[in-house]
Amino acid sequence: MKKYINALGMVLLAIVAMTSCKEEEGTTPGTDGAPAITLYQYAVEAPEYNPDNDVRIRIAANNQVSEAYYLTETTADKKAHVEAEGETGYMTYVVENGTKIEGISGESNADIVLTNLQGECAITVVGVNGSNMTSQEVVFTGLAWEDVATGTYVFGTKSVQGNPAATIVGQSSAPTTLQVCTTDPTLYRFKDVFGEGYSLKINLIDKTATDSQGTYQFFRVPSTLTPYTYSSYGNISISDIGYWQGDDTFVTDNGYESGMYANHNCFIMVVYTVSAGYLGYGYDEFIAD
Numbered sequence: 001m002k003k004y005i006n007a008l009g010m011v012l013l014a015i016v017a018m019t020s021c022k023e024e025e026g027t028t029p030g031t032d033g034a035p036a037i038t039l040y041q042y043a044v045e046a047p048e049y050n051p052d053n054d055v056r057i058r059i060a061a062n063n064q065v066s067e068a069y070y071l072t073e074t075t076a077d078k079k080a081h082v083e084a085e086g087e088t089g090y091m092t093y094v095v096e097n098g099t100k101i102e103g104i105s106g107e108s109n110a111d112i113v114l115t116n117l118q119g120e121c122a123i124t125v126v127g128v129n130g131s132n133m134t135s136q137e138v139v140f141t142g143l144a145w146e147d148v149a150t151g152t153y154v155f156g157t158k159s160v161q162g163n164p165a166a167t168i169v170g171q172s173s174a175p176t177t178l179q180v181c182t183t184d185p186t187l188y189r190f191k192d193v194f195g196e197g198y199s200l201k202i203n204l205i206d207k208t209a210t211d212s213q214g215t216y217q218f219f220r221v222p223s224t225l226t227p228y229t230y231s232s233y234g235n236i237s238i239s240d241i242g243y244w245q246g247d248d249t250f251v252t253d254n255g256y257e258s259g260m261y262a263n264h265n266c267f268i269m270v271v272y273t274v275s276a277g278y279l280g281y282g283y284d285e286f287i288a289d
Helices: 002-024 075-097 165-169 241-245
Strands: 037-042 055-061 067-074 108-114 119-129 132-142 145-154 173-181 184-190 200-211 214-220 224-229 235-239 258-261 266-274 277-288
Touching (some): 037 119, 037 132, 055 067, 055 119, 075 119, 145 184, 173 277
Antiparallel strands (some): 037 055, 145 277, 200 214, 214 258, 224 235, 266 277
16 A cells, blocks of 8 residues: 555656646746747936827847747728738738838847827737747827917916026026817827927816806916926926825815916916926916907
8 A cells, every 4th residue: 555655656756746747847938939028117307209199118038039020000900901801810910011010130239219100009019939929919098189279378476585486497488388288188298388299288187166257267287308407406397286285185175276368378377397306387378369
C-alpha cells in the first residue's frame, strides 16, 4: 500500500509540475511564441499640435513582433469592416491598407502622432509574426466646432498684489469667437483666446439663475494650460474655483459660478495658478458683438 501511495504521489507531482509549466508558458516575457502589443494614449500640447484633433500613441511590442501596422478609421467604418470580414480578416486589412510603424521589431516601442482627426476614430494597431497576428485598439474623438458669436474676452481678474490679469497675460482684452462643439451641445470654447492654439473650453451644466441682466446658465471651466509663464514657476493655468479647490459646490452652491446669458455674454469666475500656488482669482468677461 505504501508503495502504491508513493507511486500515486509521484504521478500527482508530475501532473502538478506539468500543469505549472503549461500555465507559466507565455506569461513570462520572451517565453510566448505569439506576438503581443500594448497601446498607450497621450494628449499632445499646443502650439505644435492641436489637442482637440491630434493624439500621440505609444506602441510597445514583445520580442515576438517582427513588424506592426496601424490604421485609423471612424468607429462606424471599422465596425462595418469587421462585420464584413471578421476580426482576423480585419487584421489582414490593416496590414494591407495601413501604415507600417517604424522602429517596431522585436521587443521595442515607438510613438506615432495622428493629426486632424474628426469625430470618433478607432486607431487599430496590428502586430505580426509570420502568419500570427494580434491587434489592439484605442478610440479618440476629434472635436469639430461651429461659430456661435464673435466678441471680446476681457481679462478682469485681480492678482494677490492687486494687479489686473492683464499683467499676467500681457493684455487687457482679446478678440475671440465663442464656438460650440458639433458633437456635444454643452461644450463651448473661446477660440485662441490665449493665442493661436490656446483656447479656453467651458462646459454648460443643468443649473440656471437670474440677476439684473437676465437668466444665465451655469458653466464649469476645467483647468487649461496657457502659454504664459510666471517667474520661474512655469506655465500659468486657468480654471474655475471648484476645480481649484476640488469641490464642485464652490461653483454650484457658494456663489463662485460662471454664467452664460441668452445673448451669449458671459461672466467667468476663474483663478490663475502656477505650480507654487495661485496668482489671483476674480471675474473675466466675454462680451458678444
